Amino acid sequence: MKTPIFKNLPVAIRRADFADDFVWGVSTSSYQIEGAATLDGRVPSIWDTFSTTPGKVRDGSTGAEACDHYHRWEEDLDLAQSMGLNAYRFSIAWPRIFNGVDAAPNARGLEFYSKLVDGMLARGLQPWCTLYHWDLPQYLQDQGGWENRATIAAYLQFVEVVTRHLGGRVRHWITHNEPWCTAMHGNWDGMHAPGKRSLPLALQVCHHVMVSHGRAVALIRAQVPDAQVGIALSLHPIRAASDSAADQAAVQRHDGLRNRWFLDPLYGRGYPQQVLELVGDDAPRIEAGDMDAIATPLDFLGVNYYFPEVVRDAPEQYPLRSEIVHLAGRERTAFGWEVAPQGMVELLQRIERDYPTGPLYVTENGSTYEDHVSADGSIADVQRRDYLIRHLAAMRDAIAAGANIHGYFAWSLLDNFEWAEGYLRRFGLTYIDYATQERTLKHSGHWYSAFLHGAQN
Numbered sequence: 491m492k493t494p495i496f497k498n499l500p501v502a503i504r505r506a507d508f509a510d511d512f513v514w515g516v517s518t519s520s521y522q523i524e525g526a527a528t529l530d531g532r533v534p535s536i537w538d539t540f541s542t543t544p545g546k547v548r549d550g551s552t553g554a555e556a557c558d559h560y561h562r563w564e565e566d567l568d569l570a571q572s573m574g575l576n577a578y579r580f581s582i583a584w585p586r587i588f589n590g591v592d593a594a595p596n597a598r599g600l601e602f603y604s605k606l607v608d609g610m611l612a613r614g615l616q617p618w619c620t621l622y623h624w625d626l627p628q629y630l631q632d633q634g635g636w637e638n639r640a641t642i643a644a645y646l647q648f649v650e651v652v653t654r655h656l657g658g659r660v661r662h663w664i665t666h667n668e669p670w671c672t673a674m675h676g677n678w679d680g681m682h683a684p685g686k687r688s689l690p691l692a693l694q695v696c697h698h699v700m701v702s703h704g705r706a707v708a709l710i711r712a713q714v715p716d717a718q719v720g721i722a723l724s725l726h727p728i729r730a731a732s733d734s735a736a737d738q739a740a741v742q743r744h745d746g747l748r749n750r751w752f753l754d755p756l757y758g759r760g761y762p763q764q765v766l767e768l769v770g771d772d773a774p775r776i777e778a779g780d781m782d783a784i785a786t787p788l789d790f791l792g793v794n795y796y797f798p799e800v801v802r803d804a805p806e807q808y809p810l811r812s813e814i815v816h817l818a819g820r821e822r823t824a825f826g827w828e829v830a831p832q833g834m835v836e837l838l839q840r841i842e843r844d845y846p847t848g849p850l851y852v853t854e855n856g857s858t859y860e861d862h863v864s865a866d867g868s869i870a871d872v873q874r875r876d877y878l879i880r881h882l883a884a885m886r887d888a889i890a891a892g893a894n895i896h897g898y899f900a901w902s903l904l905d906n907f908e909w910a911e912g913y914l915r916r917f918g919l920t921y922i923d924y925a926t927q928e929r930t931l932k933h934s935g936h937w938y939s940a941f942l943h944g945a946q947n
Contacts, residue, residue, distance in 0.1 A: 513897025
């Protein structure tokens with residue numbers, strides 16, 4: 491008799507369908523899980539400030555405690571090991587490493603990540619380190635944040651210290667997670683910290699982030715001779731709301747800022763000319779050598795895939811003259827995001843066709859649904875389990891069609907602080923009871939574990 495996690499599966503898939511050396515992991519980020527916001531020398535980040543500002547986070551919560559991973563990291567790594575993972579993606583909290591512009595590195599912060607990395611290695615988990623996942627120190631924001639070009643130098647100092655401290659044990663480095671969100675959600679629509687609302691500001695922030703990325707690549711390689719260095723981009727297949735010529739043209743404009751604004755300069759093509767013309771005087775200020783720095787060759791590209799975006803022509807909408815629409819009749823997660831596994835195939839094939847990326851990794855992919863704890867304490871999150879299965883099957887199909895995909899990281903190991911949504915949204919394969927901090931593997935997590943251990947579905 492099949493166990494509940496193997497009942498009514500949407501498609502058959504096995505770990506043996508993938509290469510023996512395929513990387514299987516989960517992704518996390520510092521502010522979303524660590525907590526311990528004021529301990530051991532950590533100073534406030536822009537997310538501490540943003541989340542304590544009334545009205546910025548839907549449930550009024552903060553990441554001050556989150557999943558208390560700072561104290562429970564051994565339990566969490568034990569959980570990851572027990573699932574059969576061979577990799578663990580984490581991020582470094584910059585505010586744990588420096589408490590001021592001219593300050594010396596915080597030894598206690600470095601020691602935490604040293605213990606964390608040693609814990610991964612002891613459990614057979616390959617460390618994948620993301621250097622920046624949105625938690626800029628507030629003291630830098632007070633001096634202009636990423637709009638201030640001096641933040642590039644501060645970031646490189648942070649990178650130098652972290653890679654020198656961990657470089658002998660960490661080989662895989664991601665410079666930035668989702669610069670779109672850093673720049674656009676943080677400085678254009680104001681959904682994320684620091685909560686600004688200015689397109690020229692957002693474009694300048696984005697440029698400085700991308701320059702800092704390119705300069706960090708060379709620095710990391712100098713510090714860690716065998717380093718594999720990449721960046722994780724949030725990318726979407728862009729689809730037209732109709733077959734009209736106007737909507738088809740809107741797709742090209744939207745894709746220019748949503749995807750090509752990052753991919754083109756990373757691979758030596760500069761910013762898309764069409765977007766530069768659309769934004770006009772709002773375009774970022776570019777200094778000599780910037781574009782060459784951004785185009786520093788990468789060892790891999792990380793792709794965070796969640797859903798496609800559907801757009802239509804909207805002449806009144808500056809600057810792209812397009813807008814995102816939600817078509818009726820589409821399957822969606824509790825976040826309202828369309829469930830479209832085939833979109834991941836389309837996206838990965840398009841990237842590899844259009845750019846010399848080398849190895850690709852799906853560095854985030856996951857879903858939020860309403861979880862219910864049963865009387866026996868189990869969480870039968872069938873929709874999340876099926877989302878995971880269908881996307882792994884789509885990835886398998888993409889590889890069969892020739893995509894150069896080398897690994898997959900589910901978002902996320904744990905339910906956590908979901909940014910502007912607070913604790914209202916759960917993405918975890920593990921359920922967190924925030925009152926007790928008890929961890930309970932959901933059915934999706936049990937299925938992923940069984941898959942990784944080679945169990946037949």
